[in-house]
Amino acid sequence: MDMETQSLEKEAHQHLKENRYQEAADAFYRAARAYQQKKEHQAAAFCLASAAASLASKAGESAFDQPAEYYEKAAAEAILARDLEYASILFKQAAICHEKEMDYNGFCLCYYKSKEYQRKFLGQYLLNPSKRGSFNFTSNKRKRIFPSFLTWLELSFSSLLWGHGEKPERTVYFGMLMVLIFAAIYSQGFLLKAGVAVHPTPMEAIYFSTNTFATVAYGDFVPLGFNKWMATVESFSGLFILPVFITALCRKYLMI
Amino acid sequence: MDMKVEKINGVAVVILEGEINVNNSMSVRAFLKKLMDQGERKFSVDLQKVSFIDSSGLAVLIEAVQNLEGVKGQLRLCHVNANIQGIFQITKIHKLINIYENRELALKDF
Numbered sequence: 001m002d003m004e005t006q007s008l009e010k011e012a013h014q015h016l017k018e019n020r021y022q023e024a025a026d027a028f029y030r031a032a033r034a035y036q037q038k039k040e041h042q043a044a045a046f047c048l049a050s051a052a053a054s055l056a057s058k059a060g061e062s063a064f065d066q067p068a069e070y071y072e073k074a075a076a077e078a079i080l081a082r083d084l085e086y087a088s089i090l091f092k093q094a095a096i097c098h099e100k101e102m103d104y105n106g107f108c109l110c111y112y113k114s115k116e117y118q119r120k121f122l123g124q125y126l127l128n129p130s131k132r133g134s135f136n137f138t139s140n141k142r143k144r145i146f147p148s149f150l151t152w153l154e155l156s157f158s159s160l161l162w163g164h165g166e167k168p169e170r171t172v173y174f175g176m177l178m179v180l181i182f183a184a185i186y187s188q189g190f191l192l193k194a195g196v197a198v199h200p201t202p203m204e205a206i207y208f209s210t211n212t213f214a215t216v217a218y219g220d221f222v223p224l225g226f227n228k229w230m231a232t233v234e235s236f237s238g239l240f241i242l243p244v245f246i247t248a249l250c251r252k253y254l255m256i
Numbered sequence: 257m258d259m260k261v262e263k264i265n266g267v268a269v270v271i272l273e274g275e276i277n278v279n280n281s282m283s284v285r286a287f288l289k290k291l292m293d294q295g296e297r298k299f300s301v302d303l304q305k306v307s308f309i310d311s312s313g314l315a316v317l318i319e320a321v322q323n324l325e326g327v328k329g330q331l332r333l334c335h336v337n338a339n340i341q342g343i344f345q346i347t348k349i350h351k352l353i354n355i356y357e358n359r360e361l362a363l364k365d366f
Contacts, residue, residue: 006277009310013343035311042318046311046347053346083318089348 005034012050021058025051029070032077041081048074049090056097068097068106075113084121088114104255108166115164119155122148161244168248175213175241182234183209185227192222213238259287267363268296273305276313285316289323297329300362304335309343321353334362 012027032047052070071094078087091114098106126149155164163170183205190197191208200208200221208221212234223231257280258273268291276284288299301317303309309317321331334356336344344350356362 005312006279006310009277010308013308016342016346031311040312040315042315043311046314046349049348050311050343050346053348081315085352086349089351093348 005031008034009047012054016054016057021054025054025058025066025070028054032073036077041077042083045074045077045081045083045086045090048077049093052093052097056093064097064101065103068094068101068103068110071097072110075117079117084117084124088117088121091117108252108255112164112166115155116159119152119159122152122155126152161241162248165248165251168245168252171241171245171248175238175245178234178237178241179206179209179213182212182230185230186223189227189230190224191227192224193220197224209234214242215239257283259284261291264359264363265366267298267300267366269300269302269359269363271302271305275307276309276316278310278312281310281312281316284313285319288316288320292320292323292327292329297324297327298366299324299329299331300356300359300366301331301333302335302359303333303340304337306337306340309340311347314343314347314349318349318353330366332356332362332365334359 008027008031012024012031015021015024015027028047028051032044032051035041035044035047048070052067052074055070056064056067071090075087075090075094078084078090091110095107095110095114098104098110126145158164159170161171161174162168183202186208187200187202187205189199191200191204192198193200193204204221208223208231211218211221212223212231215235215238257275258271260271260273262269262271270288270291272284291299299320317331317333323329324331332354335358336355341350341355344353344355356365
């Protein structure tokens with residue numbers, strides 16, 4: 001099998017040199033299958049990525065759906081080999097191929113996975129910087145940890161808030177969670193109701209929180225004391241989160 | 257497949273020659289592991305005379321980088337010829353790995 005794999009890969013590269021992309025992709029694919037059988041997932045990922053790249057080179061004259069499929073398979077092998085950074089790059093390549101094919105569902109899924117695996121890779125790296133599982137960081141590790149942490153934080157927030165732009169329903173859940181958290185805070189303080197300072201009931205607190213989040217001021221409840229500052233923070237958050245939801249929704253529906 | 261090592265300024269410069277393929281990639285792996293066991297932590301792998309590297313060879317290089325990272329070591333590639341550069345580009349690992357134009361630049365950056 002080793003001789004077969006060796007000759008298959010050499011044959012594939014020879015085909016590539018002669019611009020016979022389909023033959024190259026077929027040979028890479030067969031080599032990948034041989035590596036898969038030996039459970040050499042990292043090598044299988046390289047072969048599948050090469051097959052995908054060969055098909056993408058050919059795709060000027062046909063379609064990008066097959067390269068996208070191969071990139072996804074390569075990413076799956078990279079995940080099995082626990083190389084999450086490589087998986088992220090391969091999913092990104094798959095997303096690019098899906099976009100060229102105007103398959104926006106495929107694009108959305110692969111783009112989302114690319115971001116998620118980048119986030120997971122960074123999380124893995126931050127938990128154990130000496131075993132980051134890939135090979136991009138070379139000099140002065142300390143200098144790398146802080147930017148990596150910021151990127152991880154940004155990606156985690158983006159994932160939670162709107163699924164990297166691909167999951168608008170998450171913005172709704174995020175907004176609901178914020179409304180409930182602020183409602184819990186308001187119920188601990190005072191609101192002015194019909195000229196009287198009261199501890200709001202849970203339903204009143206949710207009502208006030210929802211109105212504040214949506215920046216609607218009916219005037220039937222007025223925050224007092226600490227709640228004033230909380231209401232300011234909530235309305236300010238609402239101002240930003242509502243457009244995020246609209247953007248994610250438009251992005252999703254314009255692509256379908 | 258020929259493998260040599262030179263020690264320059266505390267860096268083990270590994271010079272590979274010939275083809276790295278599924279039949280000899282385990283020898284490269286054993287060679288690098290032996291150097292690591294001897295306490296080497298900084299590696300510069302010179303690929304100038306490597307005519308071909310297959311996926312198992314790439315996997316061995318990556319495994320070495322990962323193992324070295326685990327012991328606070330580093331591995332860099334240098335003198336990557338056009339053939340090998342093409343293989344790196346098609347597999348997209350050029351986006352991940354640090355490749356230096358020549359040995360001096362690789363050594364300078366340690």
